Amino acid sequence: MPTLIRNISVPRSLLADPDRFGGQIEGDLQRGDLLISEDRVIGMTGTPPAEARVADGKGRILLPGLVEPHLHLDKAFTLPRLPDVGGDLLAAIRAQEADKKNWTDDDLRARAGRALAELVSAGVVHARTHVDWGNGADPTATPRAWGVLAELAQDWADRIRLELSCLPDIDAFAEPATAARIAADVGRVGGTLGAWCLNHPRRASGFAAAFDLAASRGFALDFHVDEGQGAELDGLETLAAAALRSGFEGPVLCGHAVSLTNLAGDRLARLTEDLARARISLCALPTTNLYLQSRGAGTPDRRGITRLAEAAARGVTPCLGTDNVQDAFYPLGRHDPLLTLATAVPALHLDPPFGAHLPLITHLAARATGVEAGFVDRARPAHLFLAEAVSLPELVSAQPARRPLFQGPGAVA
Numbered sequence: 141m142p143t144l145i146r147n148i149s150v151p152r153s154l155l156a157d158p159d160r161f162g163g164q165i166e167g168d169l170q171r172g173d174l175l176i177s178e179d180r181v182i183g184m185t186g187t188p189p190a191e192a193r194v195a196d197g198k199g200r201i202l203l204p205g206l207v208e209p210h211l212h213l214d215k216a217f218t219l220p221r222l223p224d225v226g227g228d229l230l231a232a233i234r235a236q237e238a239d240k241k242n243w244t245d246d247d248l249r250a251r252a253g254r255a256l257a258e259l260v261s262a263g264v265v266h267a268r269t270h271v272d273w274g275n276g277a278d279p280t281a282t283p284r285a286w287g288v289l290a291e292l293a294q295d296w297a298d299r300i301r302l303e304l305s306c307l308p309d310i311d312a313f314a315e316p317a318t319a320a321r322i323a324a325d326v327g328r329v330g331g332t333l334g335a336w337c338l339n340h341p342r343r344a345s346g347f348a349a350a351f352d353l354a355a356s357r358g359f360a361l362d363f364h365v366d367e368g369q370g371a372e373l374d375g376l377e378t379l380a381a382a383a384l385r386s387g388f389e390g391p392v393l394c395g396h397a398v399s400l401t402n403l404a405g406d407r408l409a410r411l412t413e414d415l416a417r418a419r420i421s422l423c424a425l426p427t428t429n430l431y432l433q434s435r436g437a438g439t440p441d442r443r444g445i446t447r448l449a450e451a452a453a454r455g456v457t458p459c460l461g462t463d464n465v466q467d468a469f470y471p472l473g474r475h476d477p478l479l480t481l482a483t484a485v486p487a488l489h490l491d492p493p494f495g496a497h498l499p500l501i502t503h504l505a506a507r508a509t510g511v512e513a514g515f516v517d518r519a520r521p522a523h524l525f526l527a528e529a530v531s532l533p534e535l536v537s538a539q540p541a542r543r544p545l546f547q548g549p550g551a552v553a
C-alpha cells in the first residue's frame with residue numbers, strides 16, 4: 141500500500157532530480173508531503189491515491205542510507221588497554237602493533253560488532269573497512285581479522301553491506317607470489333584490493349602490479365597514500381602515474397594524501413588534474429589527520445589534511461571517512477559519518493549551507509567506492525532514514541538519532 145508522509149523535509153543535494161521531486165524549496169531543503177509506494181519513492185508531486193496510509197513527518201529530515209568509505213574495524217575500541225598512546229603516525233602503528241597479541245576471534249568480534257551496531261544506528265547502509273595485513277612474524281600472511289570480519293559481514297548483511305579492503309604495504313604487490321596470495325584472499329570475500337604507501341622503496345612496481353591485478357580480477361582499489369607531510373613524499377604522483385598508464389576504469393579511492401598540503405600552484409594543478417583524469421577519488425580523514433599530523437614539541441601549526449577543495453575543483457570525486465575510532469590512531473570518536481562531517485566543518489572550512497556537503501558522506505562516497513547509493517529519490521524505501529532534526533545545522537551539530545522510515549521503534553509508518 142502506498143504511504144503519504146505529510147510535512148517532511150529532504151535535503152535538495154540528496155535528490156538526483158530535485159526539480160521533478162516536487163515540494164517547496166526552503167533554503168537547502170525541499171519540504172512537502174511525500175508519497176512512497178511499496179518499492180520506490182514517488183515524490184512530493186501529484187494527488188495521493190485514496191487508499192494511501194497517511195503519517196506525519198513532523199517536519200523532520202529524510203536521509204538516504206549514508207556511505208562510510210574508510211574504517212578500521214580491526215583496531216576500533218582498543219584504546220582502553222593501550223598503555224602508550226600519543227605521538228605521530230609511526231608511534232600509533234607501534235602502539236597498535238603491540239596490541240595485536242590480544243586480537244583473538246572473540247576480541248575482534250566484540251569490538252567490530254560494537255562498531256557495526258554504531259554504523260547501523262547512524263543509518264549507514266554501505267561501509268568499507270581496511271584490515272591490517274600480516275600475522276606476527278610474516279607481514280604478508282593473511283591476518284586472523286580477515287576471516288573474522290568476513291564472517292561478521294555475512295552476519296550483518298541484512299542490515300548493512302560491509303566491504304573488506306586488505307591493507308598490506310605497497311611493496312607486497314611488487315612480489316608476484318605474495319600479490320597472488322593476497323588477491324586470492326580478496327577474491328574469496330568479494331573485497332577491495334588495498335595497500336598503504338609511505339615512501340616504500342618498491343612503490344612504483346607495487347602500484348603497477350595492483351592495477352594489473354585489479355583489472356584482471358575486477359577488483360576495486362583503495363590506497364592509503366602519503367599519510368605524512370614530508371617534502372620527499374611522492375606516493376600520490378606515483379599512484380596517479382600508475383593509474384594513467386594502466387587505463388584502469390576504477391573505482392580507485394585514495395585516502396589521506398596529506399602530502400597535497402605541500403603543493404601549490406602549477407604542481408598542485410598538474411597533480412590534481414592527473415588524479416581526475418585517472419578517475420582516482422580522494423577521501424579526507426579529518427579526525428586521524430588532525431590528531432597524528434604536525435606532531436612536534438608544541439602546539440601543531442599545520443592541519444595535515446589533504447586539499448579536498450582544490451582536488452574537487454579539478455574534477456576529483458571527494459568524500460569523507462571516519463577512519464579510526466578509540467584506538468592508537470584516534471582516541472575519540474563514534475562510527476557516524478555525520479560526526480565526521482561535523483569534524484570536517486572546521487578542519488576543512490566547509491561553510492554553510494551544509495546541504496552542499498552532505499554528498500561527501502552519501503552519493504560521492506558511494507561513487508568513490510563503486511556502489512549505487514546516496515540519493516533519496518533513487519533509494520529503496522527500506523534504505524530511508526528519518527532524522528530527529530528539522531534543519532541541517534541541527535542535523536550536523538547534534539547528529540541526532542536516525543531511524544529507518546518503515547520499520548522498528550519510532551518508525552513513521
Ligand SMILES: [Zn+2]
Pocket residue numbers: 210211212270364395463464
Ligand atoms: Zn585508514
